[in-house]
Amino acid sequence: MSDEIKKGLLGIVVDETEVSKVMPEINSLTYRGYAAQDLCAKCKFEEVAYLILNGELPNKNQLKKFENQERKERKLSNTILQDIKRFPKTAHPMDVARTVVSIMGLEDKETKDNSIEANMRKVMRIFAKTPVALAAFYRVRKGKKIISPKKNLSFSENFFHMCFGKVPNKEIVKAFDVSLILYAEHSFNVSTFTARTITSSLSDIHGAITGAIASLKGPLHGGANEEVMHMMNKIKKPENALKWINKALDNKDVVMGFGHRVYKSGDSRVPTMREYFGKVAKIKKDKKYEKIYDIVEKVMIDRKNIHPNVDYPTGPTYHLMGFDTDFFTPIFVISRITGWSAHIIEQYAANKLIRPLASYKGNKHRKVLQLNQR
Numbered sequence: 001m002s003d004e005i006k007k008g009l010l011g012i013v014v015d016e017t018e019v020s021k022v023m024p025e026i027n028s029l030t031y032r033g034y035a036a037q038d039l040c041a042k043c044k045f046e047e048v049a050y051l052i053l054n055g056e057l058p059n060k061n062q063l064k065k066f067e068n069q070e071r072k073e074r075k076l077s078n079t080i081l082q083d084i085k086r087f088p089k090t091a092h093p094m095d096v097a098r099t100v101v102s103i104m105g106l107e108d109k110e111t112k113d114n115s116i117e118a119n120m121r122k123v124m125r126i127f128a129k130t131p132v133a134l135a136a137f138y139r140v141r142k143g144k145k146i147i148s149p150k151k152n153l154s155f156s157e158n159f160f161h162m163c164f165g166k167v168p169n170k171e172i173v174k175a176f177d178v179s180l181i182l183y184a185e186h187s188f189n190v191s192t193f194t195a196r197t198i199t200s201s202l203s204d205i206h207g208a209i210t211g212a213i214a215s216l217k218g219p220l221h222g223g224a225n226e227e228v229m230h231m232m233n234k235i236k237k238p239e240n241a242l243k244w245i246n247k248a249l250d251n252k253d254v255v256m257g258f259g260h261r262v263y264k265s266g267d268s269r270v271p272t273m274r275e276y277f278g279k280v281a282k283i284k285k286d287k288k289y290e291k292i293y294d295i296v297e298k299v300m301i302d303r304k305n306i307h308p309n310v311d312y313p314t315g316p317t318y319h320l321m322g323f324d325t326d327f328f329t330p331i332f333v334i335s336r337i338t339g340w341s342a343h344i345i346e347q348y349a350a351n352k353l354i355r356p357l358a359s360y361k362g363n364k365h366r367k368v369l370q371l372n373q374r
């Protein structure tokens, strides 16, 4: 067998999937064959979640049933609620998400049952409860009372309600919904591959999603949307942007929110999210971040020919919506649970243990000396 190394599995096709694909012929990310931006224009997040999990868009009855199931599963156990109150207030909410999904696995009576039916029921519980747990932590760490989920609110409306105690206007909710649709799925990215790797040993779905959350946290993956905001805060005002970005490039710094392993001439999700970022900025009457955004983007393209990825517009959009910066990646989590779950179910259905090889470059064989001889 050849020892040629493909670091980062660059360019290696490791399995098949029916969940999503970046289709070059339409230059777009597609879920189950539908372009993500088309879904953003015509669907709410719950319809897309159903599509990703079930393979087809729902009709009205299927959607109603799916929404009812999600709303019914929102309630957290008392144990989890008490645990959230005891977590260090300084904990990163991504670590809270990871821990809470893991605790859900302790409590779930079907943890060991990996049948498709049981897995779909578990997915619904993880999908419904994770945002509730995150919103509870959002409140607790600010010393505020936890707000219970409301059954008459959509997935996105309910998240605003639980974090802020109110639902913003329809355009803001739509922008949030769009961000969730764009974040829902992206084939064999790091966190999804992590989830599939964990699944490949026939471990359980809670473990696979817990691992995926840990993977998503990193700044080279989901954590980039937070880093974008830190960068914009460092830049402070549009007048500083040109000097800041040129200096960063002179220093050969990695600029967060730019570049992608798959898209080399632009992430197809960016134009849609950029449009909604603009809408939110207009509603909030705050154009500062848009100005910084445009200047940094122009220099990145002019000097490096590196285009923004979807984390670039979502960062400032979530900031303008009022979310704390360390909640940006957890918002990514509540959406990507759908994509991870579809992949986990696909992996179970046609499993092969994922176990690559390594080219060994350590010591040659040597004999162990007794402790007193070393």
Ligand SMILES: CC(C)(COP(=O)(O)OP(=O)(O)OC[C@H]1O[C@@H](n2cnc3c(N)ncnc32)[C@H](O)[C@@H]1OP(=O)(O)O)[C@@H](O)C(=O)NCCC(=O)NCCS
Pocket (backbone or CB within 6 Å): 008, 219, 220, 221, 222, 224, 253, 254, 255, 256, 257, 258, 259, 260, 261, 262, 304, 306, 309, 310, 311
């Ligand atoms: C996403 C990312 C990890 C893709 O990495 P990759 O496919 O392995 O591509 P590479 O890191 O090898 O990048 C290729 C070249 O472009 C440069 N580059 C890529 N992204 C860059 C960025 N964001 N800022 C500056 N330079 C960048 C690299 O330095 C490298 O230059 P070199 O050939 O002179 O060494 C990378 O673009 C990155 O770190 N981006 C910032 C983090 C981010 O936004 N992540 C979210 C992804 S959705």
